[in-house]
Amino acid sequence: MFEPRHREPVNPAATAEARDLLARIQATAGTHVLSGQHNTPRERSAYSDQAAELTGHYPAVWGQDFGFAADGDMDGVSFRQAVIDEAIEQHRAGSIVTLMWHAVRPTENEPVTFDGSICAGPLPQADWDDLLTEGTATHARWVAQVDTIAAFLIQLREARVPVLWRPYHEMNGSWFWWGGRDGDAGYTALYRQLHERLVTGHRLDNLLWVWNANAPRADAAAYAGFYPGHDVVDVLAADVYANDYRQSHHDELVALADGRPVALGEVGVLPTPQTLEQQRQWAWFMTWTDLLTRENDPAHVRRLFDSHRVRHRIFLG
Numbered sequence: 001m002f003e004p005r006h007r008e009p010v011n012p013a014a015t016a017e018a019r020d021l022l023a024r025i026q027a028t029a030g031t032h033v034l035s036g037q038h039n040t041p042r043e044r045s046a047y048s049d050q051a052a053e054l055t056g057h058y059p060a061v062w063g064q065d066f067g068f069a070a071d072g073d074m075d076g077v078s079f080r081q082a083v084i085d086e087a088i089e090q091h092r093a094g095s096i097v098t099l100m101w102h103a104v105r106p107t108e109n110e111p112v113t114f115d116g117s118i119c120a121g122p123l124p125q126a127d128w129d130d131l132l133t134e135g136t137a138t139h140a141r142w143v144a145q146v147d148t149i150a151a152f153l154i155q156l157r158e159a160r161v162p163v164l165w166r167p168y169h170e171m172n173g174s175w176f177w178w179g180g181r182d183g184d185a186g187y188t189a190l191y192r193q194l195h196e197r198l199v200t201g202h203r204l205d206n207l208l209w210v211w212n213a214n215a216p217r218a219d220a221a222a223y224a225g226f227y228p229g230h231d232v233v234d235v236l237a238a239d240v241y242a243n244d245y246r247q248s249h250h251d252e253l254v255a256l257a258d259g260r261p262v263a264l265g266e267v268g269v270l271p272t273p274q275t276l277e278q279q280r281q282w283a284w285f286m287t288w289t290d291l292l293t294r295e296n297d298p299a300h301v302r303r304l305f306d307s308h309r310v311r312h313r314i315f316l317g
Contacts, residue, residue, distance in 0.1 A: 007260060009234055013205045017162040021096065022208055022234055025164075025261045028283045032311045033276055034096065035304075036061030036286030038266065041079035042072075044086045047289050048095075054298055055305035057312040061164075061284050062087070062095040066149055068102050068118055070111040075102065077110050084152050091161040094313045098164035098210070098286065101149055105177045106131050106142035122180040132189050146194065150202040157206040166210035166265060167194055170239055173220040182225030191228040212237040212265040215249040223256050230258065235283070237265030245271055250279035268295045273307040 008014070009022050028034060037048040037059040045062065052058040064083050067075040087097045102118045104110050107127050112118065123131065130138035156163055171187040174180030181187050191211070198204045211233040214220040227233070236257045238249055253262045264271070264285035271285060292301065304310060 007234075009208060010230075010232055011199055011205055011207070011209075013203070014208075015157070015160070015162065015206050017160050018206050018208055021162040021164070022261075024096075025208075025235060025263075025283050028311070029261055030280050031309075033282050033309055034060040034284035035310050035312050036063060036096075036098070036284050037292065038063035038065075038286050038288050040074040040289055041065060041067040041083050042074040042076060043289075044082060045090065047287075047292055048090075051287070051292055051301070051305075054293070055302050057305045058093075058095075059286075060096055060311055060313045061098055061286055062090045063098045063100070063286050066099065066101040066152065068104050068110060068112055068114070073111075075114070080152055084155050087156060087163075088159045088161055091159075096164065096284075097156075097161055098166060099153075100166050100169060100212075103149075103168070103178070104145060106138050106145065109141075110145075118177065119175050120177065122174055123177045128181070132185070132193065143197065146197050147202075150198055150204065153198070153204050153207065154202065157204055160206070162206050162208065164210050164235065165207040166212040166237060167191070169212040169237075169265060170214040170220070172213045172216065172223065172226045175219075182221065187226050188228040192232055195228075195232045208234040210235045210237050210263070210265065212239065213253075214238065215240045215244060215246070216252070217244065223252060227256060230260070233260065235261045235263060237263040239266040240264055240271075241266075241268040243269035245275045245279065247279065250281065254281050267291075270296050270301060270304050272300070273304060273309070276307065276309055 037051045039047045048059050048062055067077050069075040071078040091097055104112050105117050130136040168178045171179045213223050215238045216222050236253055238253050261283045262281050263283045266288045267285055268291045
């Protein structure tokens with residue numbers, strides 16, 4: 001039996017806003033599910049707005065990405081400041097902000113293409129070793145890339161915006177450059193290196209750390225081998241695509257979480273109200289961009305958003 005526990009953020013210096021947000025997320029466990037919608041940098045909040053128009057409810061969780069691509073692309077790095085400005089406005093309107101970053105390979109410079117860099121398979125072992133080794137050119141480039149993103153996150157800290165921060169997601173698959181490496185010298189070392197840089201180096205105390213795996217399947221390994229440890233994770237999440245809502249995806253993550261909240265970090269086909277009744281610990285779900293209408297029947301979306309267990313954005317004034 002799952003027993004939700006009240007936990008403070010893993011960062012002892014977490015801001016009051018971050019603490020309040022984690023308490024809100026914890027309070028949903030087993031009772032309610034927060035609706036969510038991911039957007040692209042160029043489109044700002046277009047898909048969240050579309051969800052509201054479709055259902056009459058504005059999603060509680062507003063998702064965005066820092067991007068990696070050339071100017072004008074939907075994932076263009078030139079939109080980063082606009083993303084931050086929009087995040088502040090969304091927070092003021094009552095949204096929960098969650099941010100991710102499809103980071104460029106630390107052997108390359110921005111901008112890049114998705115298939116040519118981000119999703120071109122694991123980093124070669126020699127480059128991976130250099131990435132984790134201070135004093136190498138690869139490590140120095142990684143530091144510079146992280147510091148660029150940190151400058152934007154600092155703006156949110158100064159604006160008192162707490163962030164569900166879910167870096168380097170779907171690491172238990174081998175499609176992203178940071179993926180496919182289990183064990184202490186694998187992904188977990190990179191995650192912990194990032195945590196150290198952002199929390200100790202930049203004092204980003206407004207971040208809640210969301211470890212976001214892919215739901216295990218033929219090309220995605222079990223969660224546990226990629227988990228970096230309870231001392232650096234506030235929330236655990238899984239991405240579920242192809243309408244593959246196995247009970248094991250939920251139950252195994254709940255077991256690994258050991259009382260921490262769990263969430264559906266990204267989904268394509270939305271879960272049904274019946275699925276959420278059976279998998280009761282999901283704290284939120286977040287639909288991926290245009291899959292809201294491309295992979296979901298409007299009637300199904302409305303039925304889910306109208307479910308008695310689903311909660312939406314509340315204006316905080």
